[in-house]
Structure formats: structure tokens, C-alpha cells
Amino acid sequence: MLELSNIEVSIAGVRILRNVSFAIAPGATVALIGRNGAGKTTTLRTVMGLIESRGIIRVDGKELTYVRASDRAGLGIGYAPEDRRLFSAFTVEENVLMPGQVAGMTPDELTTRRDRVYDILPELRELAPRPAGSVSGGQGKMVALGRALMIGSKLIMLDEPFQGLAPALAQRYAEALFRLRTFDRDVTLLITESNPTLLKSLADRTLTIERGEIVDELL
Numbered sequence: 001m002l003e004l005s006n007i008e009v010s011i012a013g014v015r016i017l018r019n020v021s022f023a024i025a026p027g028a029t030v031a032l033i034g035r036n037g038a039g040k041t042t043t044l045r046t047v048m049g050l051i052e053s054r055g056i057i058r059v060d061g062k063e064l065t066y067v068r069a070s071d072r073a074g075l076g077i078g079y080a081p082e083d084r085r086l087f088s089a090f091t092v093e094e095n096v097l098m099p100g101q102v103a104g105m106t107p108d109e110l111t112t113r114r115d116r117v118y119d120i121l122p123e124l125r126e127l128a129p130r131p132a133g134s135v136s137g138g139q140g141k142m143v144a145l146g147r148a149l150m151i152g153s154k155l156i157m158l159d160e161p162f163q164g165l166a167p168a169l170a171q172r173y174a175e176a177l178f179r180l181r182t183f184d185r186d187v188t189l190l191i192t193e194s195n196p197t198l199l200k201s202l203a204d205r206t207l208t209i210e211r212g213e214i215v216d217e218l219l
Contacts, residue, residue, distance in 0.1 A: 001026040001188045002047070002155055007055035009042055009212075016042045017053070018212045024205075026060075026154075029181070029189040031203035033196045039212040040192035041082060044157045048072055048079050060154055074103040078152020080144040082159040088133025092124060092143050095132045099151035117146045120179045123172070138169040145176065156180075158191045162198050170198070177202055 002024040009017035017039050024030050034040050046053045049069030057064045059075055067075070078099070086095050096117055100110045118125040124146045127135060132143060141161060148156050162170050180187070193199050196206060208216040 001028070001060060002190065003056070003058040004043075004047070005056040005058075007043075007046060007053055007057065009039075009046055009051055009053045011042075011051070016212050017046065020055070020209070020212070020214055022207055022214055024188055024190060026188055027186050028204045029191070029202055031196065031199040031206045032190060032192045032209060033194070033199075033206055034192075034209040035194060038209045040209060041159055042212075043209070044079065044081075044159050044190070044192065047157065048077070073099055073151050076152060076154030078148030078150070078156040080141075080148040080156075080158045080161065082163060084137075084140045084144040086132040086140055086143055088131065090132055091128065092130055092132050092135065092146075093128035095143055096124065096128075096146045096150050099147055103151060113150050116183065117149045120149060120183060121146050121176050138165050141165060141169075141173065142176070145173070149180065152187060154186075155188045155190070158189070160192055160194065162193060162195075174202065 005021050007017050007020040008015070020043060032040050032043060042051060045051045047057055049064065049067065049072050059077060062075065064072060097110055097114060100113055105113065121142055124142060127139060127143070132140070135143060145158065145161065148158065161173060165173060191199055191203070199206070207214055
């Protein structure tokens with residue numbers, strides 16, 4: 001489903017990713033574990049085309065080398081960055097709907113996908129009319145997840161989703177991911193985290209990255 005082959009990334013002359021290669025099967029949940037600065041975020045941003053790289057990336061068999069970053073979400077890739085990146089003046093629902101609108105979904109498709117998001121994240125239905133700038137940091141993580149679910153029909157990438165969450169909200173976030181698995185067993189999940197124990201019950205595989213290199217895999 002997702003294949004990275006010999007990915008190299010340098011920023012300002014400093015090598016960030018070194019020969020990163022791995023493949024994830026359709027429907028798998030994979031944790032990418034590493035300390036801060038290990039290359040986790042850079043890996044996800046590279047898949048999204050937000051960072052220039054060398055090597056080959058394929059999603060569902062399609063090579064992304066010449067696919068613009070602005071077009072990659074339209075391939076069914078959802079991405080929730082660590083810092084959420086919400087449009088604070090828009091409502092929660094407008095933030096959730098935006099990727100589908102940009103991808104050219106029909107009104108019926110938008111409604112179907114939105115309702116699916118609300119089934120997985122019921123608290124977003126209650127937050128829907130509120131300005132995104134008024135929600136808490138933890139609720140913002142939920143909105144970012146909903147936005148990724150809106151467009152991520154094939155691959156969803158979550159960058160440090162549990163960072164900064166209070167235990168109760170972290171539990172609700174984990175429950176939402178398990179509900180996603182109940183609703184859709186075909187979507188592929190790639191989740192980065194600094195603490196491997198947080199994803200122990202969810203991940204099928206664990207990859208460890210250190211200093212920009214994949215150094216270990218736990219099945």
C-alpha cells in the first residue's frame with residue numbers, strides 16, 4: 001500500500017533521512033517510533049510532498065515522484081500534523097469538510113464522508129458549529145484527525161497524535177482509532193510516536209527510526 005525505497009532528505013545541507021525503506025500492507029497499522037528529531041515528522045512530510053527528497057514513494061502502486069503536494073490528498077491520503085494546522089476562523093465542520101471540497105467531492109460524497117467522520121468521532125458532531133480557534137488543544141487534535149479521515153480513504157498518517165493529551169482525552173482518541181478499524185479494515189494507518197507503549201495495543205508492526213535511519217522492526 002505504502003512503499004518507501006531509499007528515501008534521502010537533506011535540509012540546509014544536513015542529512016535528515018538516510019536510505020529510509022519500508023513497505024506497509026493495505027489495512028495494516030504501523031507505528032513509527034523514535035526520539036524527537038529522529039526523522040518521524042520528516043518521513044510523513046516527505047510522503048505528502050512537503051519536503052524535497054530523493055528515492056521512490058508509492059501509494060497503492062502509484063509512484064508519487066511527479067505528483068504535486070497539492071494533489072496527493074486527492075489520492076486518498078489523509079494527514080494530521082502534530083501541530084494540527086486548523087483554520088481558526090472556520091468552524092470545526094468547515095475544517096473537516098475542507099479536504100473533501102478541495103479534492104472535488106460531490107455534495108453527496110461530502111455528506112457521506114462527513115457522517116462517517118462523526119460516527120467515528122461523535123464529539124465532533126457537537127463541536128461542528130464552533131469556531132476551530134475556540135476549541136482546546138486536545139479537541140483540536142480530534143478535529144485534525146477528523147479532517148484526515150475525511151480524505152484518507154486509502155492511507156491515514158498521524159504525527160504524534162497523543163502528544164500533549166490528558167489521559168482521558170488520549171483514551172478517547174485511542175477509542176476513535178479502534179472505531180475506525182471497525183468501520184474500515186482496508187485503510188492503512190501510519191502513526192508516529194515517541195513513546196512505544198502508547199501504540200502497543202493498536203499497531204500491527206513497529207518501526208524504529210534513529211538519526212534518520214530505520215534501525216529496528218518489531219512484529
